[in-house]
Amino acid sequence: MKPSPRKSRTLVRIPVEFESIADDTELKGKGYTLDLNMNGCRVESHTIVPRGSYLRLRLTIPKVPAPVLIGMARVRWVQAHSFGVEFIQRSADDIPVINRVTAESTEQKESVGRAIQQRAGTANCTVLVVEDDEDVRHLCARTLEEIGCKVIKAAGSTEALQASAAYMGPIHLLLIDLILRPPVLQLQSGGERYPRVHGHELVNHILRIRKKCHVVFMSGHDDSALKTLGIDVGEALCLQKPFSREDLLVAINQAMAASPCEYRESRPDKPKKAANSR
Template sequence: MDTETPKSPSLAKTILVVDDDPSMRLICVKTLRAEGFTVLEAEGSSEALQVLATYQEPIDLLLTDLMLPPPGFQLTSTQNPYPRVHGHDVIQRALAIKKTLRVILMSSLSYHERKAYQTITDQVPFLQKPFSVEIMMQLVHEVFASAPLSCADSAVKSTAKQDVRWYD
């Protein structure tokens, strides 16, 4: 009988996977769970921010897509405490909530497209889609071996005008 014992460093680690593509999210979640991680998942930024704010146990790593869907039309009399934002903004908000959080940003956008969106930062570990699960796991282990980012480290240093703003 072939039984796979999880690697002990993984057992104590919790990862939040955020991706609006269900198949990509499933691949990430299944792979990380097979490696012994506790995995939480969210299909968008609003759900991810809610998990980050309310989950009682530590969350050690945020693996998030860059391009998350914009908010849908919603009638509300109060401001949404968990707004829909793009992946880089999720990272900024997450680091404000969880100071020791490690992050990985993933996207299928090319370097030049990300640069056009002003989302290039050398400090945030990046996973280019499509990727193999081996590459993802290698980066996850590298990120866990390094120090967490600060909000300042993850900030996009750009004075260019931001073209898109989402409001809830």
């Protein structure tokens, strides 16, 4: 398995520290934001933050000598490993800095989006996102739509195969979770038209019809755990969960720059001759 890149950053990633304003709550944490604007930001963090909390934020912006301090921010929404805040108190002195970062982030997102679209050879790169976690699926879809991609969403392999069969246009990229939770205890992958299978098998089913697509897998399991499950994706890119929107775009950009995966029909082994009983 080829891991997705972690060092080659294409978007502004701003470290942020936060703490609760309430004296009776010992809530502190660290994270990153990619969506800083004048009204608020999205924070990616492993710290659990309740919706409706009031926080102080300290943002360390590259090439800015002093941190940007947000005196009060309210948590408006919470998703897996991320939350959104609305700024209530901020210094007027920080407005030019926030405006500059917002402009840089927008420009870089547009640049990545143009690169992906060019590699797709069309104005609208179409991506099939298959993920059983609703929050992760929403994060992926929103990130891709922001850079101009058309997104087809599916929660499992059956839905993905149905969507692929129904969609008449080209699908340029498959963004697929490796371990898909089945709706029943036993995965069924027999002769059904739309079987319940894991991500690596799903790609083969789609490529049998689509012939070639770029592929990025997502997984919360490491290589050893996947091998234990009998899963091997070869040289395909695999994005390790949890990941940021930045990591997602870097992985997709790299996958689109590489050759697409093609369907290869597996040839059964020749039957061995029965041993002569005499």
